[in-house]
Amino acid sequence: MPQPPPSNGPAPTLAEVARHAGVSTATASRVLNRSAPVSLDVAARVERAARELAYVRRRAASARVTGVVAVVVFADPVQYHTDTFPVRLLAGLRRSVPGAERELAVFTVPRRSRRRPLVRYLCGGHVDGVLLVGPWGDTALTGLLHAARVPVVSLGRPPEPGAVAFVDADNLTGARDAVRRLCASGRRSVATIAGPPDTAAGADRLAGYRQAVASTTSARPAVAYGDFGSASGEHAMQRLLDQHPELDAVFAASDQMAVGALRTLRRHGLRVPQDVALIGFDDAPVATRCRPGLTTVRQPVEELGSRAMELLLRNPEHGESVVLPTRLVVRASG
Numbered sequence: 001m002p003q004p005p006p007s008n009g010p011a012p013t014l015a016e017v018a019r020h021a022g023v024s025t026a027t028a029s030r031v032l033n034r035s036a037p038v039s040l041d042v043a044a045r046v047e048r049a050a051r052e053l054a055y056v057r058r059r060a061a062s063a064r065v066t067g068v069v070a071v072v073v074f075a076d077p078v079q080y081h082t083d084t085f086p087v088r089l090l091a092g093l094r095r096s097v098p099g100a101e102r103e104l105a106v107f108t109v110p111r112r113s114r115r116r117p118l119v120r121y122l123c124g125g126h127v128d129g130v131l132l133v134g135p136w137g138d139t140a141l142t143g144l145l146h147a148a149r150v151p152v153v154s155l156g157r158p159p160e161p162g163a164v165a166f167v168d169a170d171n172l173t174g175a176r177d178a179v180r181r182l183c184a185s186g187r188r189s190v191a192t193i194a195g196p197p198d199t200a201a202g203a204d205r206l207a208g209y210r211q212a213v214a215s216t217t218s219a220r221p222a223v224a225y226g227d228f229g230s231a232s233g234e235h236a237m238q239r240l241l242d243q244h245p246e247l248d249a250v251f252a253a254s255d256q257m258a259v260g261a262l263r264t265l266r267r268h269g270l271r272v273p274q275d276v277a278l279i280g281f282d283d284a285p286v287a288t289r290c291r292p293g294l295t296t297v298r299q300p301v302e303e304l305g306s307r308a309m310e311l312l313l314r315n316p317e318h319g320e321s322v323v324l325p326t327r328l329v330v331r332a333s334g
Helices: 014-021 026-034 040-053 077-082 085-095 116-121 142-146 171-184 201-217 230-243 255-268 303-313
Strands: 068-074 103-109 129-133 152-155 165-169 192-193 222-227 249-252 275-283 294-297 319-325 327-329
Touching: 014 040, 014 165, 026 040, 040 129, 040 319, 068 201, 068 303, 085 103, 085 294, 085 303, 116 142, 116 327, 129 142, 129 255, 129 303, 142 152, 142 319, 165 171, 171 192, 171 201, 171 275, 171 294, 171 327, 192 230, 192 255, 222 230, 222 303, 230 249, 249 255, 255 275, 303 319
Parallel strands: 068 103, 068 129, 129 152, 152 165, 165 319, 192 222, 192 249, 249 275, 275 294
Antiparallel strands: 294 327
C-alpha cells in the first residue's frame, strides 16, 4: 500500500496524477471515476501514478451524507464467524445507530490481503465513516482515510500513539488483576497463554501478566502464544505442560483459549481448579457453559461498540480515546 503524503505537505491533486501519468486531467478523472472507457494501457498508467503519489479522492466539505458506516474487521473469516465477539460488538454498534439513519456495511478482511480495492471504496465518497476492528497494521490505511476526509475510529489501541481516535478496554489492568488473584490464592507457578503479540489486546494482556508476576512472585514468567481461538489454546497448553510441568495456574488471554487449555488439562488427568487454576478473558457466553465455570475478566463488548460509534459520528480528533474499565468475574475455575 502506498504511503500517504506527509501531513505537513499538500496532498497530491488530480492534475499532478495526470501529469505523472502523461495524460490529460480529464482522462485521469475518467479512469479514477470509472466514468468512461479508456485503453488498458492508459488506465494502468493513471492507476500506477495515483498509487505512487498516494492520491485519494477528497470529499468536499459539502459532500452528501451516504447513510452508511463501514465496519472493517481484520480477521480470518472462519474465526470471525465462529467467535461471539463480533456479534456482541455489532449489537453495541447498532444501539448507537437510530433506526433508519445509518446502515452498517461490514467487511471481513484477512490480515495479509491486498487492500487497494477496499481503500478505493472507503475513500471514494461511499461511506460517512470507518470503524476499524482488529489488527489493521501500520498507519498507511488511516493516513489515506484522513487525507480523504473520512472520519475513522479504531476499536482497540492503534499501533502508533496519536494515529487515530480509538476506543478500547483496559486490557492491561484486567490481566494484572486476574494474575494477582492467582498469586494471592497461593499458586506458585503461574503461566500464561498470550494472544498474538502484534495486536494491542495481546500485547497489553501479556504486559499485565508480566507486571503481576514480577510484583507478587519470584517465579519466572512462562509464556506460550495463541491466536485467541480455542485450538491454539489447546496447543499452547500442551507446550506449557511440556516445558513447565510444575505449573499450577494459567491465565489465558481469551476465554476461547482457556476452553482449549481446559481440554488439554483434562487429557492429562489434571483437575481444575484443584491441580491447575484457570482464568480467561472476555466473559464470553462460553465462560458460563463450560465446567467448571470459568473465572474471567469481563470486557464490556457491547459498550465498546456503542461508544466507538458515538465517537465516530462526531468526527473525533486523531488522538482522542476512550478506555473502558474491565471487571474480574469469579467462578469455579480459579
